[in-house]
Amino acid sequence: MLDHCSISHKGGLVLWSRSFTPDAAHLASSSASPVNSLIREALIEGRTAEEKYEKDGYAVKWTFVNDLELIFVVAYQRILQLTYVNDLLAALKSLFVKYFEPFLTSFVASLHAISTAKVAANEVTSWNFVKAFDGWDTVFDKLLRGLEDRAAQDRKARLRTVARPAPEESTSPSDDQSTAPSLSSDAPHDEQQIARNVQALKNRLRGRGGRRGGGVSRTASRSGVDNVPTSDSESPAKRKAKTKTQRKWGDEPVTESDMASLDFSLDKNEASNGAIGSHDLQALVDQSSLGTRTRDGLYEVKDWEFSKEGEADKFIANALQPGGAKAAAPSGSLGTLGSLFARLTGSKVLSEQDLKPVLEGMKQHLMKKNVAKEIADKVCEGVGESLVGKKVGGFQTTNAAVRMALSTSLTRILTPKTSTDLLLSIRTKLSSPLPSSQQRMPYSITFVGVNGVGKSTNLSKVCFWLIQNDLRVLIAACDTFRSGAVEQLRVHVRNLSMLGVNGATDSKGRVELFERGYGKDAAAIAKEAIMFARDKDFDVVLIDTAGRMQDNEPLMRALAKLVSVNNPDKIIFVGEALVGNEAVDQLTKFDRALRDFSSASSSGKGRGIDGMLVTKWDTVDDKVGAALSMTYVTGQPIIFVGCGQTYTDLRQLRVANVVQAILND
Known part of the structure; x- marks a missing residue:
């Protein structure tokens, strides 16, 4: 059974929602809602390629309609393992767009007009979603009931298949009845026969034939001679004692002076000559790598800077010039991407088939940059989901759309959710007020x-x-x-x-x-x-x-x-x-x-x-x-x-x- 279902705009407006339990209704309106957590921890960070999101015992699945900027979300208890959720999301997306596409198109256009300050912001309040989506509840109930009934019938069919006894299969006799007894035979066995079968199987696994005797050598066994003792069966008195003798490195034991001469870890006159051993103190500090001091006197380490600044942007721009893609594109993966982008010409709505070769080239490029394959797959899937259904036209528009989608996805993933200012965290803890009876604890890492x-x-x-x-x-x-x-x-x-x-x-x-x-x-x-x-x-x-x-x-x-x-x-x-x-x-x-x-x-x-x-x-x-x-x-x-x-x-x-x-x- 579902707990929550909603249809929202990417800007945050909820167009329609349904909660099926009191707990789900409470969760849907609280900040701890799985849907709100999904938006904060998955959608905002660009993790749109995940199959599902789990939070506090709930599983959440979603899908997009990019051209109308809609998000369809379904939440249910993780333990239920509902099999029809993917079909429900697909049907929801298809039916909702089919019934209300004119209204949704004008609604999205009005939001864009507000964002560009072409109309007053208060015009958005004139939209009456309850009236606009009148009759959708009936369609949704019928769709959900049909999917649940079909899932119940499939479950009953599987149970009948499991309960039906499997047909008996005839077993062929073993090639070697003496060494491979049939333990699965329906014929009754007495205790002696069972013991003989077990022993024969053990002997076969040991590779020693049908007779016992672990101490019998293979040569004697092949020649038909039994109970010939080997070296392992000799008495302990006849064996030579094999003990490891202590190795002597010198005639005399090592003295303290010898140890001192070999000890290079102790301080030896460092204070007097200003050196550590034979190394100069300055060798421990690279002057060119020293950080900088702020106005407050704080020492900050340097930023890592990529040396080839601007080269990627320049290359993509050149690669997507009409007629110049081949001349500007090297044999690298972004060159391949540039040529693939160039195929998406003219004004059209991007489909999965259009983006498939582009995303494959993008994935290969990310893997060459040492991105893990699993992560490269998810990043590319997320970029694809954000582009499917979008209308593009011309070289520059296509380049801008794909370039911005990939850059935005990477930026969202890499942008930290928490502060990276470790020094600020340390000073905040050390300067926080404490009761007079309490002793301040150090900051531990x-x-x-x-x-x-x-x-x-x-x-x-x-x-x-x-x-x-x-x-x-x-x-x-x-x-x-x-x-x-x-x-x-x-x-x-x-x-x-x-x-x-x-x-x-x-x-x-x-x-x-x-x-x-x-x-x-x-x-x-x-x-x-x-x-x-x-x-x-x-x-x-x-x-x-x-x-x-x-x-x-x-x-x-x-x-x-x-x-x-x-x-x-x-x-x-x-x-x-x-x-x-x-x-x-x-x-x-x-x-x-x-x-x-x-x-x-x-x-x-x-x-x-x-x-x-x-x-x-x-x-x-x-x-x-x-x-x-x-x-x-x-x-x-x-x-x-x-x-x-x-x-x-x-x-x-x-x-x-x-x-x-x-x-x-």
């Missing part, structure tokens, strides 16, 4: 991700950025599994403590390491670190976690425990820019595991990924499709990208730059 993506390295880059903004940072070494993880963070802390802030030559006291060694509970260490930071007046706690694969359930449960116990302010997923299709699998399973396991281990709602940090960004040039894939999967923003080996190699992403790089050929 947890870094999670798979093995080897660069969590610890990029954590140190974020730490450098925080130190430059005069914040005291405590790094919690919660990777208690990987050998050298604590030592790696210790080196970073030592380096960061010697880099200057605002011209100073030393920043000791601004960053410290909190560690408890290896093999300990990471959740307990993180909790201790947060309490230590609270007592010592640290501003931020950066929690480093062990890398783990997204399919490893025990490790994902341990990570969810760390999240539920400590409730960090931000959970940042660290991923690679090179992963392509793997980004979808990694992020989906990380987010789902965190939400499921953290909600199961705590009374509150499960926590998911709050943002992403994409590493190795400097290795992909303009193939930045991983940003699109990651943002599409989670709906969360990319806060930073890592693009080098120094502490200043951190960048912010601008949506326009990413869209430009994706569209570039």
